[in-house]
Amino acid sequence: MGLIKLMVLIAVVIGLVILWRRFKAWQISSQRQQPTPTNPPLMVRCAQCQLHLPRDQALRVNDQWYCCDAHRDAGRHD
Numbered sequence: 001m002g003l004i005k006l007m008v009l010i011a012v013v014i015g016l017v018i019l020w021r022r023f024k025a026w027q028i029s030s031q032r033q034q035p036t037p038t039n040p041p042l043m044v045r046c047a048q049c050q051l052h053l054p055r056d057q058a059l060r061v062n063d064q065w066y067c068c069d070a071h072r073d074a075g076r077h078d
């Protein structure tokens with residue numbers, strides 16, 4: 001009788017461990033599904049050399065974007 005009780009106890013413990021692991025896996029997967037607000041930098045193209053660069057590093061003249069002062073000035077004179 002003692003052996004059967006021990007086996008039942010082991011089976012219950014294994015079942016609880018499996019349930020706990022599934023719960024943790026579900027918790028992690030549900031956390032991953034949450035939207036992560038990662039805004040990729042908006043890229044613009046230099047009107048002079050066609051280089052792509054982040055918009056916050058670009059220079060804007062009217063509706064044209066430029067990568068540097070030299071290209072901005074060159075673009076103005078055209």
Ligand SMILES: [Zn+2]
Pocket residue numbers: 046047048049050051066067068071
């Ligand atoms: Zn450029």
